[in-house]
Amino acid sequence: MxxxxxxxxxxxxxxxxxxxxxxxxxxxxxxxxxxxxxxxxxxxxxxxxxxxxxxxxxxxxxxxxxxxxxxxxxxxxxxxxxxxxxxxxxxxxxxxxxxxxxxxxxxxxxxxxxxxxxxxxxxxxxxxxxxxxxxxxxxxxxxxxxxxxxxxxxxxxxxxxxxxxxxxxxxxxxxxxxxxxxxxRTFNYNKAVDGMRQILWGLFKKIVIADNCAEFANQIFNNSSDMNGSSLALGALFFTFQIYGDFSGYSDIAIGTSRLFGFNLMQNFAFPYFSRDIAEFWRRWHISLSTWFRDYLYIPLGGSRGGTLMKVRNTFIIFIVSGFWHGANWTFIVWGALNAIFFLPLLLTKKNRNNLEIVAQNKYIPTLKELFLMLGTFGLTVFAWIFFRAENIGHAFNYISKILSKSFFETPKFFGMRNALITIILIGIFVIIEWLGREQKFAIENIGFKLNKPLRHITYYAIIIAIFWFAGKEQQFIYFQF
Incomplete structure (x- = not known):
């Protein structure tokens, strides 16, 4: 269901x-x-x-x-x-x-x-x-x-x-x-309202962001041989926001639904695309799985306590197993190995625990250094997602080689460009809302406290209207296949 x-x-x-x-x-x-x-x-x-x-x-x-x-x-x-x-x-x-x-x-x-x-x-x-x-x-x-x-x-x-x-x-x-x-368990009205708020935001992520992005990501990845480099780059971006909207949206709905019944589930996503390095990304992405592997595999293997070779071995084991957990395809294993390669320099230089606090905490705008680090980390993440989405290793390499070709500088061309532009605008609005709410457990958590009743209801109705007005074609949740 x-x-x-x-x-x-x-x-x-x-x-x-x-x-x-x-x-x-x-x-x-x-x-x-x-x-x-x-x-x-x-x-x-x-x-x-x-x-x-x-x-x-x-x-x-x-x-x-x-x-x-x-x-x-x-x-x-x-x-x-x-x-x-x-x-x-x-x-x-x-x-x-x-x-x-x-x-x-x-x-x-x-x-x-x-x-x-x-x-x-x-x-x-x-x-x-x-x-x-x-x-x-x-x-x-x-x-x-x-x-x-x-x-x-x-x-x-x-x-x-x-x-x-x-x-x-x-x-x-x-x-x-x-x-x-x-x-x-006794019914708690405030907890139930908060749960409904999180469900609403999860549905927005899934129906408006993920499902719309899926339409173009699927079209571009499935017809990559006919696309130019700029179109393929957009396809990678669409998939990047598809998988985040889809999976974190599911988690929001799950956590919100649990609160309706008096249960508290752990936070599974903490605005990972605002991370300043890959180590921070993995502390914020699919937290329940990352911490599971840390506690039940990485630490029993010795964690970071041993010498350099043990650290390298354990890092590759944890990331490759994590990739393999996602699916029975070499693309997932390469995706995991890539993240291990991205992570290792931080671990070996003992910088993997540098960014523990929220980026630009209590500020509206990040510093130039923070912005540069976020964009760099986001770029590495998008690159790795290409392997995650590709049908096979050959498909991934062909996809990447085309992005790196001179056709990257051509105008993107694929079916539904007008709707794609609308989706990009929606992604932009979504990123702004997420940025403003990054210090919360989910982006609109504090609406009930910061806005007065009329503005609060206007915001809720605006999100509901957006869900119905901009709904993409219904897609199955990505992680159902895992």
């Missing part, structure tokens, strides 16, 4: 009414309702894949209880690795089996005759990478004794399947989200 669909606009009010008016006096009933609603939400896409979520829930719930009772360290490790292998095994079969098989056959063509294995004709379950990492965080934290395992199966099921963030995050830690299912 899509957040920007008619079905969800009917589904959400029904669940909200049942949650606060029918089950409000019983915490167990509230949690049960969340589980049922979450299964309906996910099963709306394909009910058959509910079995994966249910099985993963049963496995990790059982292993969590066993880890609590077991004192033998070897047996505890066996339990932990059982959870890891089962969860990553599902992910491997559905997401990576065909990739590895095709890669082996490409390297050794005769291997197919010897092995006799064929690729699988299967659909990738929506959000499998997200809920797999979420359940793994529970088992790992229980193993490390950072979290007490729960005996409440309904609460645990609700944690695993919580519908607002089930299919595209944020990837919540069990230490943050699971305890919220144990506590009695």
């Amino acid at each position: 899509l957040f920007n669909s008619i079905e969800f606009s009917i589904f959400l009010p029904i669940v909200f009414i049942l949650y606060w008016f029918v089950t409000k006096r019983n915490l167990s009933l509230q949690n049960s309702l969340i589980v049922i609603a979450s299964y309906i939400f996910y099963g709306w896409w394909d009910w058959r894949f509910l079995s994966l979520i249910i099985f993963s829930t049963l496995i990790d719930y059982t292993i969590g209880l066993q880890l609590k009772r077991e004192e033998n360290q070897l047996k505890r490790k066996i339990l932990l690795w059982t959870s890891i292998i089962v969860n990553l095994g599902f992910l491997g079969v559905f997401k990576y089996y065909n990739f590895f098989l095709d890669s082996f056959y490409d390297v050794i063509p005769g291997l197919q005759v010897v092995l006799g294995f064929n690729t699988l004709d299967i659909i990738l379950p929506v959000g499998i990478s997200f809920y797999t990492f979420q359940t793994l965080s529970y088992t790992i934290d229980v193993y490390k004794r950072k979290l007490e395992p729960t005996k409440d199966f309904i609460a645990f099921s609700a944690f695993v399947s919580f519908f607002p963030q089930l299919v595209a995050g944020p990837i919540e830690r069990a230490t943050n989200l699971l305890p919220q299912f144990y506590k009695k």
